[in-house]
Amino acid sequence: MSTLSFLVRRILAIGCGLIMAAITGIILVNALRRYTFGLSLTWGEELPVYLSIYGVMFGVALSYLQDRHMRFTIVTDFLSPALRERLFLAMDVVTAVCGGLLCWSGWLFAMRRGTIEASGLIGAANSLAESTGLAWLVWIGRMGTWQFALCVGGALLLLAAAIRFSERLRDLRNPIHETAPTASDTVRMRARGQASLD
16 A cells, blocks of 8 residues: 555645646746737636646645645544544545545536536637647637546545555554554654654
């Protein structure tokens, strides 16, 4: 499972980085064109918003997988480490269920309303499809492509929660040492600068 966890973390991190780079590049080019030539890209306002939805979905899954998400710890800090880890196991199950429901509802949402045109993108998508001869590129200008981010995000969150569940379960069943920190303790120690990021 550690190899799968490593691969998923890398894929999510690369996805987040590429999406942030694309958003930054589009906004930079659009701003330079607007203030230098007085022209802006027709899709330069809308596309970064849609890309950021995908970025958030990748980031949510990555932060959950790294156990660095926001959490209210006013109750959990007073629990024993073993009880806290069992509570976090239950949280992983609930998160996996929520991820599955988000994936399913995102799929339904994208399928029901997916053919609606995205006003700022449809012109560029149509011209791109015509110039390349690839008719499927017209879907860049349809809302379903961007609404599908909810489905992708739900699936990624489900995967991240399942991996965290298996890691926590492994830590509970096979403790390295009686006082060895659990996966959640290690994340807290990293945040305080008390453990390396290896």
